[in-house]
Amino acid sequence: MPMKLSSISFFIGWLTLAAPTAVAQDQLSGCFGKDLDTSISACTGVLSGKPEESVRRKALIARAVRYAARANYAESIADYDGLLAVEPDNTSALNGRAASHLKLGRLADAKADVARSKVIDPKNPLTLTVLSTVAFAEGDLQATIDFASQAIGLDSRQSAAYANRASAYRENGRYQEALNDYNAALRLNPYASRVLYQRGLTHFRMANYDQALIDYKASAALNPRDEEVSRGIEEVERRKADAAQPPRATDTSIPIYNGTPGASDRKAPNNSVASQGVKESEDLERLCSNYSDDETLNIVLGGLNRRKRLNPTEEDERRMEAEDKKIAFAKSQRRLCPAWKKAQEQEAKKMFTANLRAELVNEPACAPFRSQIESISSRLVGHPELEQRSEAAMLQMAMGQKDSYCKTLAQLIGPYLELRDVASRCNLSVAMGLQQTFGSVAQEARRNGCR
Structure with a gap:
């Protein structure tokens, strides 16, 4: 049975880039800024200036990676296409394009790219990691485990391979093995909000509700807009x-068509919202709270490819009527939800640090430390800027800019670690969440030579 792709991790393609020369580094520096849109614009500027071929190729793959991070998968694929046209055996580009194909539901295209990558370099750990992602998408749990294990055996820094294998273990009921792998993935990439969520889901399956709540809250701190x-x-x-x-009543008008394995059962949508048009903010929230661009696009495209039977039975007609309603609802979501989602993201960015501060300030046991909490909170960097700047820091390290890397990380995680120390004296749940999210980042920074 195919798995939902949000349950699985995707590698970050920039990890495979070699450090550029001094001249190329100067030209490409703008491609690695803290803001995705600014970085994409900078790469576009480099490419429009007719740079030397080596610089053009690096700019293409850098922009492709950032388009994918921005969920602009079609643009990401176009850049990978441009690179592969002149460098057809570039496994980083093949693997990156395969990951973007997967996000668009193009399983056959993804399999073709990763199969070619494996022929070129059968021992490439990133290729094996993508193969594990493809296997999970196809519902082949054993192949997921096998490919991920091979990737880890070749390169123990493959955080996505650990996360992929963990998800397969969890779906097989091997919960402790899943937790071990999720822990390994988070040691390598503590900012992975989806991996925190998946580990929390594993604890939930084990009825470890306190630990599940810690992981869920840590994930929400990194990505407040994740409705799941x-x-x-x-x-x-x-x-x-x-x-x-009594159990909480279920709102049957919220449209959800599939979900993460293990999630609660959900009912099909009430199509009155779609048929009447959505204008009120409350209706928009109900329509868009579970909106996924990938899923709705697949629903609409599926309707275009559908063939009607010549002599349909009553059951066929009922099924087609239900599919028509589902497609109409998806079209309403695609028309109305992107703008609503963007507004919600901006609001979440504003509220991230405020919510963390409020949780501590409103805790009676933290009353003696309120002035300290207020002072530290004023220096916190919220999501999504937090995630973007942390990615910029890792890029600085990959390019050999250790001093900049250390300075950026200190500005990002220093205040969170200070807040963790204060929270440990009055709110252990918040302290543990901050430690899980930021403590291991500090350890990694020290291993990389930061003081």
């Missing part, structure tokens, strides 16, 4: 509530 994490937090809190309370 919010639902996970609600479900854990419901399970921890008084068992005598």
